[in-house]
Amino acid sequence: MKSDVGQAEDWPTSTFTLNDAPVEKNLSEHGMVIVGAGHAGARAAEALRKNGWSGKLTIVESEDAMPYERPPLSKAVLSGTNSFEKYPILVDGFFAANGIEHIRDTTALSIDRNSHLIELSNGAELPYHRLLLAPGAEPRRLNVIGSDLGKISFLRSASDANRLASWLQESAKVVIVGGGLIGLEAAASAIARKCDVTVVELANRLMNRAVPEKIALAAKLRHEKEGVCFKLGCAVKEINGVNNVSSLRLSTGEILECDVVLISVGVEPRVSLAQAAGLDIDNGIAVDKYLRTSDVSIYSAGDACSFADEASGERIRLECWKNAEDQAYVVAKNMLGGEQIYSTSPWMWSDQYESTIQIAGFPARGPFITERVCLDGSLLLFHMTETGHIAGVSGFGSLREVGRGVRFGQLMIQRMLTPGVGDLCDYTVDLRSLIVPAVVA
């Protein structure tokens, strides 16, 4: 067991204020416990301190690393530009300086809800007053013969990224199974390392779940220009090799020779700990609008947390940076007795080559698409409802045009504006001018 813990007298308690959160001090010796030091867990630890919790705070993590940002793993880390240590979530020494015990390389094995105790893999028992489950998600496996051969990897953790990066030698034949965001970012990184890249995707289009079709098509063309080969509508039937992988057999009968395989076919929420403790599970660890599970002392946030979508009522999970970030702040307030309702404003990005994809809001709820082609060729799509409101905005192209366009789109969504279609599709009309009237009002 490794532990990074600071002395209580180190923390700047005088700067903590108990603003809107009535903290129940009599239970404070039990402390707050967070399972998972990924984005949601680490940020929630920070937010608990910032919101006035000066009692015991422990964060348990199965990986043996300080909390790091995951988005760079498929980009800067895989392409060899930077190591993952360059992307910490918290400033150096944060846990020690704030009296947070960070128990790493240790797994939470079970929760005794009656006694408010967690059993850890190091043999210790940890009492909790409030518990946050932020276990994240794990890569979905490919159940085919040969998937346990060498030089086949997932891409989820820093150690996955480092291992995979070491295999991406020049001219290596790399097959990426799964044409989602992670698979395509990895494809761009492998191209940067001069590998020979093929992407195999079960659906007939790329990024089927997260990205509007037109944006996905533009991205596909960009990848093809770099030499990426796509096998769409194909399943992997078998993986062959002696020790390491040497070929894949596809559902079309085609044999793809390869040196390295990345399996990126999505993730599954880690629910086993919550499930064994008898908490409600429904497409993830089920929470209410306050991010509270079916046990009032236990909360959940991040990739594993399933919440009711306000519009459809369906239980959804959002596996992205923004969701983990936003939920962490809300859950910290509520663990301290607050009643903040979590409301989603989805936003995600993906960097592939010098191009960026950004998506905000709910494009699928806006069937009427208005397209703006910017002067530099960047594509912006405004996904509009029958009433002319913007449900979502998406873009592919330069950071400048896509970043700004999507941001203006987000403002239109928030302010429930109904901009004219003619103005939206005309690149000579400044998008800022379309939100100004609401600012004045």
Add this chain to the structure above:
Amino acid sequence: MTDTATWVAACKLNELPKEDVKRWDHGSKSFAVFRTADDRVFVTDDICTHEYAHISDGFVMGTTVECPRHAGCFDFRTGEALNPPACNRLKTYSAKVENGTVFVQIG
């Protein structure tokens, strides 16, 4: 600030829309030149302190700029990082407007 620092002309004020930002390259460096809605001018480094992106491609609202890559926000008057993933301050420079030209003090 030193007496020896030189004021260099960056751009004409009327080339810079209100509540917006413009990139200015000088020597081997890029600077971001901001103009507020009430006509004040501020200058910062142009490269985001989080990951490589030009802040001048970002989104200006009031006195903040949001990086176009990962939406880290900065107060461009002070350079202060306002929200994750940005956590390090952007370097700022003194700026002034004379006869319709924006000058930047480079030490």
